[in-house]
Amino acid sequence: MSPRDTTDVRAITEAEIADWIRALNTGFLRSPAVSERELADRSSYIVPERTLGAFDGARCVATFRSFPQELTVVGGAAVPADAITNVTVTATHRRRGLLSHMMAADLAAAKERGDVVATLIAAEYPIYGRYGFGPATSTAQWTIDVPRTGLDPRWAGPDDGGRIDLVDGEDVRKTGPELHERLRRAQPGAVSRDDRWWQANTGALVLDRSPWTEPFYAMYRSAEGEVEGLVSYEADDNWGDAKQPLNTADVNWLMAVTPRAERALWRYLCSIDWIARVKTGWRAPDDLLPHFLPDPRAARITTQSDWLWVRVLDVVRALEARTYAGSGTLVLEVTDRDGLSAGRYALDAGPDGASCAPTTRAADLTLDVGELAALWLGDESAVRLAALGRVREEREGAASVADALLRTSRRPWCPDLF
Numbered sequence: 001m002s003p004r005d006t007t008d009v010r011a012i013t014e015a016e017i018a019d020w021i022r023a024l025n026t027g028f029l030r031s032p033a034v035s036e037r038e039l040a041d042r043s044s045y046i047v048p049e050r051t052l053g054a055f056d057g058a059r060c061v062a063t064f065r066s067f068p069q070e071l072t073v074v075g076g077a078a079v080p081a082d083a084i085t086n087v088t089v090t091a092t093h094r095r096r097g098l099l100s101h102m103m104a105a106d107l108a109a110a111k112e113r114g115d116v117v118a119t120l121i122a123a124e125y126p127i128y129g130r131y132g133f134g135p136a137t138s139t140a141q142w143t144i145d146v147p148r149t150g151l152d153p154r155w156a157g158p159d160d161g162g163r164i165d166l167v168d169g170e171d172v173r174k175t176g177p178e179l180h181e182r183l184r185r186a187q188p189g190a191v192s193r194d195d196r197w198w199q200a201n202t203g204a205l206v207l208d209r210s211p212w213t214e215p216f217y218a219m220y221r222s223a224e225g226e227v228e229g230l231v232s233y234e235a236d237d238n239w240g241d242a243k244q245p246l247n248t249a250d251v252n253w254l255m256a257v258t259p260r261a262e263r264a265l266w267r268y269l270c271s272i273d274w275i276a277r278v279k280t281g282w283r284a285p286d287d288l289l290p291h292f293l294p295d296p297r298a299a300r301i302t303t304q305s306d307w308l309w310v311r312v313l314d315v316v317r318a319l320e321a322r323t324y325a326g327s328g329t330l331v332l333e334v335t336d337r338d339g340l341s342a343g344r345y346a347l348d349a350g351p352d353g354a355s356c357a358p359t360t361r362a363a364d365l366t367l368d369v370g371e372l373a374a375l376w377l378g379d380e381s382a383v384r385l386a387a388l389g390r391v392r393e394e395r396e397g398a399a400s401v402a403d404a405l406l407r408t409s410r411r412p413w414c415p416d417l418f
Contacts, residue, residue, distance in 0.1 A: 007061065007093065009054045009101045016060065017043050020053050023060035027088020030209065037208040045196060052105060054089075054098040061090040064102040066110070069418075070192040071119060071310075072184050074378050074408055075323030082110035082313075083191070084120040085418050103131050104338070111313045111340055116321065117373070118311040119191065121417055128309050132336055134373030135306035135380075137189040137412045138285040142299040144278040146270050150294030155271050158264040161223030169202030172217050175227050176202075182257045188322075188377050189308055189412030197416075201232070201252070215252055218268060220261040229261030230254070233269065245274035251281040255415065263292045282307070284413035308414035310373040315341050318376060319356040324349035328405050330398065333363035334372055341369045349405050364398035367391045378408030 012020050018034050021042055026032045046065065054062035069083035084106065089098050110118055122128050122135075157164060176198055184190035199205035206212045213234065220229035232252040240246050249269055256262035266289055269278045280289065285304065290296035312318050315334055327350035336342035346359035365382065367375075371390050374380040382402035385391040393399050 007054050007056050007096065007098065009052065009062070009098060009105070012048050012051050012053045012060075014043070014048055016053065016055075017046060017048075017051075019058070019060045020051065020063055023053065023090060024063045024086055024088055025209075026090055027063060035208045041205070041207060050106075050109075051086075052102045054093065054102070056093065061093040062098040062102065063088045064099070064106060066106050066118075069119060071117060072186075072188055072190045073318075073322040073376075074188045074412070075321075076185050077321050077323075078185075078192070079116040079318065079321050080114065081191070082106065082113070082115040082118040083418055084118055087120070099127075100131075107131070107311065107313065107338070107340060114314075116312075116314045116317045118313060120309050121307060121414075122309050125306065128311075129370050131311065132338060132340065132369045132373075133309040133311040134368075134370035135308075136310040136373050136377045137306075137308040137379055137414045139282045139303075139305060139307040139413070140285045140287065140301050141282060141303040142280040142287070142289055143302045144266075144270060144280070144289075144293070144299045146276050146278060146298070148295055148298040149270055150298070151267060151270055153271075155267065157268070158220070158260070160260050160264070162228075162260065162264060163221050164264060164268050165219050165221070167217045167219045169204065169214070169217065171219065172202050172230060172232070173198050173204065175219070176230055179227060179230060179257065180255060183255050183415075186257070187413060187415075188408065189379075189414045191308075191414060191416050191418070193416065218265065220256065220264050220268075222258070222260070228258045229256035229265050231265045231269070235272075235275065246276045247274045248277040248279060249275045250279045253281060253415065254283075259288060262288060266292050282415065282417070284411060286411045308412075310376065312341050312369055312373050312376065315343065315345050315369075315372070316356045316358075319345070319347050319349075320354050322354070322376070324351065324354055324405050325409075326404050327351065328401055330402055330405060331359060331361050331364045332372070333366040333394070334369055335366065336369040341372075347405075362394065364393070364395045365391055365402060366394055375402065375406050377412035378406055379412050381407060 021034045022032045050066045052064040053060045065086040069081040070078040071081040215232045215234045231254040238246045290299040330347045347356045382399040386399040
């Protein structure tokens with residue numbers, strides 16, 4: 001009997017949660033020990049039916065979990081998504097098809113449930129294209145050299161009539177969820193957050209595996225008194241040989257629903273005494289940040305990468321959910337080796353809405369379901385993919401038509417890691 005034949009892949013039971021956590025910690029190279037606090041915390045939100053494990057005898061050797069999520073598409077509508085996380089395979093059991101088995105079971109269940117897409121944040125690039133996922137958003141991190149920004153060091157607050165106040169975690173829990181809802185409804189690629197996110201990110205829920213250090217929180221209110229921005233940040237303690245402060249402010253997260261709030265918060269961070277550098281955390285790849293500074297070169301990109309990966313499960317609903325700046329028709333031949341979304345689809349799109357349906361008409365473009373995911377939120381170019389040989393034009397100029405329909409003026413962005 002082969003090693004694969006001895007491994008049982010299935011949904012876990014409540015009694016197996018501790019062993020599942022041990023395998024999860026092992027896969028992520030954390031201490032495999034499972035404390036009572038971690039067990040109680042994870043047991044409070046894990047849904048066993050959506051939590052898969054591979055068991056070799058009594059020992060869990062692979063993990064996989066999904067949960068319900070909403071993903072914002074172009075135009076502001078939200079579609080139901082199957083959010084995938086906690087994916088590991090123990091080093092002793094690699095290359096046995098365990099992830100493929102778990103992924104197939106989860107995606108089939110998600111499609112049966114009626115989810116439009118599946119989502120995940122990929123730790124490694126080569127893995128998830130095999131399952132029909134494509135990189136749908138990107139992210140970037142900047143490091144700001146504060147003395148080089150050209151900002152007036154005497155500046156201490158917004159110059160637009162608004163104000164910035166330091167607040168505490170309780171204030172963030174009160175105002176943050178509503179502010180985030182405003183942000184995600186306007187930001188293609190953004191995803192929903194549950195109450196647990198706010199608890200864990202403001203110290204109300206302290207996780208055993210992540211020692212809590214209280215950060216600073218700053219809130220921007222407009223001249224009208226409306227909360228339009230929040231930032232969470234920490235600072236180190238670093239002094240040079242000549243007793244000059246060289247401290248760095250590390251941004252945990254910053255959200256703003258207006259450019260004026262965004263500008264005010266970044267300028268506030270650059271105005272703090274002793275702060276010589278600001279590390280921005282994960283931001284949109286076309287973030288406005290550099291151009292809020294008199295010298296945009298003071299903000300240099302230190303990380304740039306793919307971020308949210310999407311797997312389209314329902315082509316018709318996915319293409320009908322979003323809006324389109326222009327008008328046009330496009331027939332797509334979608335290939336999908338797993339058969340979940342394969343077919344030929346006619347898209348008739350315009351500013352007033354879109355219709356999509358299976359068709360027997362000749363295809364304009366042929367593409368894999370993963371490439372469709374890369375195009376769907378407007379971040380990728382069909383012309384680029386055609387040049388790379390990943391999209392095939394069946395009608396000359398069809399890739400340009402696809403770009404005119406699908407691409408967006410601002411790039412999609414997912415602020416969350418899950």
